[in-house]
Amino acid sequence: xxxxxxxxxxxxxxxxxxxxxxxxxxxxxxxxxxxxxxxxxxxxxxxxxxxxxxxxxxxxxxxxxxxxxxxxxxxxxxxxxxxxxxxxxxxxxxxxxxxxxxxxxxxxxxxxxxx
Amino acid sequence: xxxxxxxxxxxxxxxxxxxxxxxxxxxxxxxxxxxxxxxxxxxxxxxxxxxxxxxxxxxxxxxxxxxxxxxxxxxxxxxxxxxxxxxxxxxxxxxxxxxxxxxxxxxxxx
Numbered sequence: 001x002x003x004x005x006x007x008x009x010x011x012x013x014x015x016x017x018x019x020x021x022x023x024x025x026x027x028x029x030x031x032x033x034x035x036x037x038x039x040x041x042x043x044x045x046x047x048x049x050x051x052x053x054x055x056x057x058x059x060x061x062x063x064x065x066x067x068x069x070x071x072x073x074x075x076x077x078x079x080x081x082x083x084x085x086x087x088x089x090x091x092x093x094x095x096x097x098x099x100x101x102x103x104x105x106x107x108x109x110x111x112x113x114x115x
Numbered sequence: 116x117x118x119x120x121x122x123x124x125x126x127x128x129x130x131x132x133x134x135x136x137x138x139x140x141x142x143x144x145x146x147x148x149x150x151x152x153x154x155x156x157x158x159x160x161x162x163x164x165x166x167x168x169x170x171x172x173x174x175x176x177x178x179x180x181x182x183x184x185x186x187x188x189x190x191x192x193x194x195x196x197x198x199x200x201x202x203x204x205x206x207x208x209x210x211x212x213x214x215x216x217x218x219x220x221x222x223x224x225x
Contacts (some may be wrong), residue, residue, distance in 0.1 A: 033212060042217035043202070091158055095219065102206060104213060106158035
């Protein structure tokens, strides 16, 4: 059963610390998305990649967030330094990026709490 | 700017009480409209994609329909296991990322 894998599932960290979240997309999927979910804003797009190239990261605070895709099986989202307002669930999703209506599949999320 | 508005925010039903969830959207040109289900502590799970007005899709007790301005998720004779948050998303032409609504939180009481 193919699925998107995210680590860590839960993370509690102190303000100012670096946080790195990792995502393994579904094998064969060439498009990877990072979304953040909060009660107030719902699901917001942070960044996405196609064929490992970053296409849009306008949803991320550039001064503290960075997203990379070192290879086809790994995407990372890094926050440095972290702040309490970054507390949220971060979802990675992947899709094929082709065809009519591109279904994307989500991981279980990384639940981040910054204290 | 593409926008998705879902209503109601929360819905409480008795088991067997059918109802509908609404997803209104504005998009420059619709490539696809998506419905997902999200259980507490889990990631969104794909349910349906609709591509054009008039299209309908069904899965068990769920039926999704699409017009040029909105989509409905009809739930027939719901059961407690249908309790979840239902998310609607649109994708515009040009292969852009999905834009999500804030969801409808459905509770089905036995």
